[in-house]
Amino acid sequence: MPVTQDDATLMDILQGGRCFYCGEPVGAKATFDHLIPQAYGGADEPANVVLAHRRCNQRKGDRLPSPGELDRFFQERRGSRLGIWPPLKALRDAEPGDEWIAVARAIADLRT
Numbered sequence: 001m002p003v004t005q006d007d008a009t010l011m012d013i014l015q016g017g018r019c020f021y022c023g024e025p026v027g028a029k030a031t032f033d034h035l036i037p038q039a040y041g042g043a044d045e046p047a048n049v050v051l052a053h054r055r056c057n058q059r060k061g062d063r064l065p066s067p068g069e070l071d072r073f074f075q076e077r078r079g080s081r082l083g084i085w086p087p088l089k090a091l092r093d094a095e096p097g098d099e100w101i102a103v104a105r106a107i108a109d110l111r112t
């Protein structure tokens with residue numbers, strides 16, 4: 001389910017009004033960044049989306065989130081109805097060097 005206006009408002013509250021990547025205030029200029037990029041099967045759902053400046057979103061590009069970013073995301077989402085997309089949990093638990101495989105496997109599992 002795509003991100004609704006209500007979801008975006010809740011994200012803004014959970015992120016303290018700040019860009020997920022640089023931590024600076026983001027306000028109404030926020031864009032939706034997909035933690036697992038859509039180009040790699042990342043879902044267009046609130047559970048895989050954070051708010052970020054356009055430039056931070058573009059700079060992030062098609063990489064996977066770092067361990068530090070994942071930790072922050074899991075903390076922000078704890079107890080929130082926005083949730084955490086299951087492949088992000090698989091990524092967090094992946095062995096170093098095995099991240100893309102773990103993500104691809106978790107995405108395939110969702111489709112079966």
Ligand SMILES: [Zn+2]
Nearest residue numbers: 019022053056
């Ligand atoms: Zn930013």
